[in-house]
Amino acid sequence: xxxxxxxxxxxxxxxxxxxxxxxxxxxxxxxxxxxxxxxxxxxxxxxxxxxxxxxxxxxxxxxxxxxxxxxxxxxxxxxxxxxxxxxxxxxxxxxxxxxxxxxxxxxxxxxxxxxxxxxxxxxxxxxxxxxxxxxxxxxxxxxxxxxxxxxxxxxxxxxxxxxxxxxxxxxxxxxxxxxxxxxxxxxxxxxxxxxxxxxxxx
Amino acid sequence: xxxxxxxxxxxxxxxxxxxxxxxxxxxxxxxxxxxxxxxxxxxxxxxxxxxxxxxxxxxxxxxxxxxxxxxxxxxxxxxxxxxxxxxxxxxxxxxxxxxxxxxxxxxxxxxxxxxxxxxxxxxxxx
Numbered sequence: 001x002x003x004x005x006x007x008x009x010x011x012x013x014x015x016x017x018x019x020x021x022x023x024x025x026x027x028x029x030x031x032x033x034x035x036x037x038x039x040x041x042x043x044x045x046x047x048x049x050x051x052x053x054x055x056x057x058x059x060x061x062x063x064x065x066x067x068x069x070x071x072x073x074x075x076x077x078x079x080x081x082x083x084x085x086x087x088x089x090x091x092x093x094x095x096x097x098x099x100x101x102x103x104x105x106x107x108x109x110x111x112x113x114x115x116x117x118x119x120x121x122x123x124x125x126x127x128x129x130x131x132x133x134x135x136x137x138x139x140x141x142x143x144x145x146x147x148x149x150x151x152x153x154x155x156x157x158x159x160x161x162x163x164x165x166x167x168x169x170x171x172x173x174x175x176x177x178x179x180x181x182x183x184x185x186x187x188x189x190x191x192x193x194x195x196x197x198x199x200x201x202x
Numbered sequence: 203x204x205x206x207x208x209x210x211x212x213x214x215x216x217x218x219x220x221x222x223x224x225x226x227x228x229x230x231x232x233x234x235x236x237x238x239x240x241x242x243x244x245x246x247x248x249x250x251x252x253x254x255x256x257x258x259x260x261x262x263x264x265x266x267x268x269x270x271x272x273x274x275x276x277x278x279x280x281x282x283x284x285x286x287x288x289x290x291x292x293x294x295x296x297x298x299x300x301x302x303x304x305x306x307x308x309x310x311x312x313x314x315x316x317x318x319x320x321x322x323x324x325x326x327x328x
């Protein structure tokens with residue numbers, strides 16, 4: 001069976017599961033930063049790597065970005081989660097958490113890793129719970145810092161094929177802070193995900 | 203006595219989840235809407251007594267629906283069903299007049315107790 005197509009029924013089901021997991025992750029971050037997070041309608045689609053850059057709502061093409069990625073695997077499903085920040089947002093987040101350090105390099109890295117851990121971890125737990133599976137998470141790693149978004153995607157393009165992609169653009173109310181959470185599943189995962197969705201669609 | 207219910211969510215899957223979680227002994231007329239604008243039109247044209255409302259929707263979101271119902275003084279119970287579980291979200295929809303907030307995925311018992319609490323479902327004493 002070709003995985004290049006996703007019926008509207010499956011897409012709708014994955015999007016709804018994403019809604020729930022995205023809300024749980026936003027709740028965690030909102031409590032951590034003491035802010036309100038504006039939730040989008042998430043994008044769930046089969047995407048080519050070349051379409052990824054276009055799909056990133058939060059990212060301003062003229063600005064430099066930093067990104068973290070973390071692999072996950074379990075119950076026949078595998079993929080990568082990515083969190084992408086515009087570099088200009090770090091300063092605002094630093095103010096929110098009342099950081100008091102002069103080492104902006106270290107602080108940026110901390111913010112990047114902490115936010116990624118929190119959003120990616122909570123999102124994947126929420127997703128797994130609904131699908132009744134379990135994921136183990138790999139070590140998070142920095143995919144790029146202060147780079148151009150098209151370069152970031154280009155450098156990493158070989159890692160992905162056309163794949164099921166979830167894109168969520170989180171925005172913090174009353175600020176310019178916004179980040180993109182991307183979940184890319186491996187090709188082989190799509191059929192398993194469909195089987196899991198079948199239980200929910202019964 | 204039958205109650206007329208509207209389920210408003212952009213996801214067909216989510217609407218079905220609510221539909222399936224309704225108590226079996228609830229006599230209801232259920233219609234569905236895929237976004238806020240459609241819901242408001244249906245509430246205006248039909249006598250909807252209870253609305254299950256999602257928050258995050260294209261075209262017109264749940265907050266705008268609540269604001270509209272409040273402004274027009276519409277007599278309709280609203281239960282928000284949402285994945286947005288931030289404390290602020292719950293507080294905001296209650297302020298806008300929602301009688302209840304159910305987190306997704308909806309749970310049969312939670313719907314039942316809300317309906318009983320507001321006299322929308324009457325169970326004979328055991």
